[in-house]
Amino acid sequence: MGRTLTYPKLPFNTVNRHNDRATYDLRTIHSIINTTQVLHVSFNTGSINNDNPFPAILPMIGAMGSFEYPSADINEPMDCYLHGYVSSRVMNLARAASASASTLPSAVSTETAATATATDKGLPVCIAASKLDGLILSLTPNSHSYNYRSAILHGHASLVTDEAEKLYAMRLMTDSVVTGRWAATRVPPDGAEMASTAVLRVRVVGGSGKIRDGGVSDERKDSADESVTGRVWTGVVPVWETFGEPVRDGDGRVGEVPGYLAEFVEGRNAENRAYAEGAVYASEQKD
Amino acid sequence: MGRTLTYPKLPFNTVNRHNDRATYDLRTIHSIINTTQVLHVSFNTGSINNDNPFPAILPMIGAMGSFEYPSADINEPMDCYLHGYVSSRVMNLARAASASASTLPSAVSTETAATATATDKGLPVCIAASKLDGLILSLTPNSHSYNYRSAILHGHASLVTDEAEKLYAMRLMTDSVVTGRWAATRVPPDGAEMASTAVLRVRVVGGSGKIRDGGVSDERKDSADESVTGRVWTGVVPVWETFGEPVRDGDGRVGEVPGYLAEFVEGRNAENRAYAEGAVYASEQKD
Numbered sequence: 232m233g234r235t236l237t238y239p240k241l242p243f244n245t246v247n248r249h250n251d252r253a254t255y256d257l258r259t260i261h262s263i264i265n266t267t268q269v270l271h272v273s274f275n276t277g278s279i280n281n282d283n284p285f286p287a288i289l290p291m292i293g294a295m296g297s298f299e300y301p302s303a304d305i306n307e308p309m310d311c312y313l314h315g316y317v318s319s320r321v322m323n324l325a326r327a328a329s330a331s332a333s334t335l336p337s338a339v340s341t342e343t344a345a346t347a348t349a350t351d352k353g354l355p356v357c358i359a360a361s362k363l364d365g366l367i368l369s370l371t372p373n374s375h376s377y378n379y380r381s382a383i384l385h386g387h388a389s390l391v392t393d394e395a396e397k398l399y400a401m402r403l404m405t406d407s408v409v410t411g412r413w414a415a416t417r418v419p420p421d422g423a424e425m426a427s428t429a430v431l432r433v434r435v436v437g438g439s440g441k442i443r444d445g446g447v448s449d450e451r452k453d454s455a456d457e458s459v460t461g462r463v464w465t466g467v468v469p470v471w472e473t474f475g476e477p478v479r480d481g482d483g484r485v486g487e488v489p490g491y492l493a494e495f496v497e498g499r500n501a502e503n504r505a506y507a508e509g510a511v512y513a514s515e516q517k518d
Numbered sequence: 519m520g521r522t523l524t525y526p527k528l529p530f531n532t533v534n535r536h537n538d539r540a541t542y543d544l545r546t547i548h549s550i551i552n553t554t555q556v557l558h559v560s561f562n563t564g565s566i567n568n569d570n571p572f573p574a575i576l577p578m579i580g581a582m583g584s585f586e587y588p589s590a591d592i593n594e595p596m597d598c599y600l601h602g603y604v605s606s607r608v609m610n611l612a613r614a615a616s617a618s619a620s621t622l623p624s625a626v627s628t629e630t631a632a633t634a635t636a637t638d639k640g641l642p643v644c645i646a647a648s649k650l651d652g653l654i655l656s657l658t659p660n661s662h663s664y665n666y667r668s669a670i671l672h673g674h675a676s677l678v679t680d681e682a683e684k685l686y687a688m689r690l691m692t693d694s695v696v697t698g699r700w701a702a703t704r705v706p707p708d709g710a711e712m713a714s715t716a717v718l719r720v721r722v723v724g725g726s727g728k729i730r731d732g733g734v735s736d737e738r739k740d741s742a743d744e745s746v747t748g749r750v751w752t753g754v755v756p757v758w759e760t761f762g763e764p765v766r767d768g769d770g771r772v773g774e775v776p777g778y779l780a781e782f783v784e785g786r787n788a789e790n791r792a793y794a795e796g797a798v799y800a801s802e803q804k805d
Binding site for chain 2: 283361415449456
C-alpha cells in the first residue's frame with residue numbers, strides 16, 4: 232500500500248520531448264495498457280529477411296498479468312500477454328527466439344542481439360497503447376495539440392508453452408475485452424483449441440507513459456492580438472471511445488443482454504466520457 | 519475514374535493470416551490513414567545506440583498528400599506527412615538519414631541499410647492506423663474477434679526542408695485534425711514557428727490493409743450444442759470514436775461554435791457510428 236513503483240529511465244524509454252508530461256509509474260502505464268482495446272506491437276523481421284530494414288507493426292489484443300503472482304497489484308511488476316491478429320511471422324520469430332535460448336551458447340545469442348532480432352531472452356518488441364482524449368484548438372496551428380494518454384513497453388516476447396499459463400493468459404485477455412466474459416462462455420477450450428492458439432508472454436524490461444491534459448494554451452503574441460482573438464474560436468473537443476448497444480447475433484439463444492455486458496458497456500462509456508470531459512479542466516485544477 | 523490502384527505484394531507487407539480480409543487498394547488504405555487521429559510510427563534507433571534491439575513506436579499525427587501533384591486523388595500514389603509528438607530522436611535519425619544520402623557513397627549506405635537503420639532514401643519506418651469497429655462475442659472465447667479496419671505503410675522518412683512543401687504539409691495535417699481548421703486560425707506561421715516545426719515526408723514503398731466486418735461466427739460443435747447456445751449470449755458490440763460537444767477555452771473571444779467545427783463533429787460522429795453499426799450486417803449482405 233502506498234508504494235509507487237517506477238520503471239527505470241533507460242536510453243530506449245526516456246521521454247525527451249515535453250518531459251514534464253512523462254510518467255514512469257507502473258500503475259499508470261499498466262492501466263493505460265489494460266484499458267486499450269487495440270495495442271500496437273512492433274518488432275524486427277531482419278533475421279528472416281535481411282534485405283528488409285522496416286520494423287513491422289501488428290495491432291494486437293493484450294493485457295498485463297503475472298502467472299507467478301496472480302494476485303499482483305497493477306502497481307507491481309507484470310508481464311504483458313499478447314494474442315490476436317497474429318501473423319505466423321511474429322510467432323515464428325518468437326519461436327526461433329525461444330529455441331535459440333535453449334540451444335545457442337550465450338556468446339552466439341549476444342551476437343544475434345546486435346542485429347536487433349532474436350536474443351536468448353526472446354524477440355525484442357515494443358508495445359504501444361494510445362488514447363486520444365481531446366482536440367486542443369488554439370489561436371494558431373502551431374499551438375494546437377491533443378489531450379492524450381500513451382504508454383510504451385519494451386520487452387522480450389516468448390511463446391507460452393505451459394498449458395496452465397496459457398489458460399491463465401487466455402482468460403486474462405478475454406476478460407480484458409469484456410470484463411467477466413470468459414466465465415459466461417463455453418470454457419475451457421478443448422485440446423484442438425488450445426493447440427491452435429498462440430500466446431506471447433512479454434517480459435517487460437522498461438516502460439514509459441506520457442499524458443497531456445488541460446485546456447488551450449497560446450503564446451502572448453497571439454493572445455494579446457485582438458484581431459486574432461476576435462475571429463478565432465478556441466477550445467477543446469473531448470474525444471472518447473464509445474461502446475454501442477449490444478446487437479444480438481449468432482447462435483446464442485439468450486435474448487436479454489446479460490448484466491456483466493450491460494454493466495461493462497455503460498461503465499466504460501461513462502468512464503471514457505468523464506475522463507475526456509474532465510481532462511479539459513485538469514491543468515487548471517493542478518496549476 | 520474507375521481505376522483501382524493497388525500496392526504490390528512484397529515480403530514485408532503481404533498479409534499471411536486471414537488473407538481473405540486483406541486489401542492492397544490505395545483508396546482503402548489511404549482513407550484509413552486519413553481518418554485516424556493518432557498514427558503509430560515505428561523505427562529503429564540501432565545506429566545511434568547499438569545495444570538497443572528494440573524498435574521504437576511514437577504516436578503521431580499524419581496525413582496522405584502529394585506536394586508534387588496536390589490535386590492527386592486518394593486513390594493515387596501519395597506520400598505520408600508526419601508531425602506531432604516527435605521526440606528529437608526520430609528527427610535526428612531522419613536528419614542523419616538525409617545527410618547520409620548526400621555524403622555517403624552508395625556502397626556504404628547499402629551496408630547501413632542492412633543494420634535496419636538509415637538508408638540513402640531516408641529512415642525506414644512502419645506506419646500503422648487501426649480502427650476498432652466492434653467486439654464479436656461468440657459462444658466460445660476462441661471464436662471471439664473484433665470488427666476492425668487497419669492499414670500499414672512502409673516507407674522512408676526524410677525531413678522536409680523546402681518551405682513551400684512544409685507549409686503545404688502543415689496545412690494538410692491541421693485540416694486532417696479538423697476539416698477547415700487551418701484557414702480559420704492565425705496563419706501563416708511566422709519565421710520562428712516555421713523553424714521550430716519539423717515535418718517528415720515518408721516516401722511510401724508498400725502498404726496493406728486488413729478489414730473484418732460482419733457478425734458472430736461459431737463452430738458447429740458449439741452451435742449444435744443446446745446446453746451452450748441456451749446459456750451464452752452472442753452478438754456484437756459496435757465501437758466507435760465519439761467527438762463531444764466543443765468546450766470553449768483559451769483566449770479566443772468567438773462565442774458560438776463555428777460552422778466548420780460543428781459540421782466536423784456531427785459529421786464524423788454520424789459516420790463513425792453508422793460504420794460500426796452497419797459493419798455488424800456487412801457479411802450477411804455480401805454472402
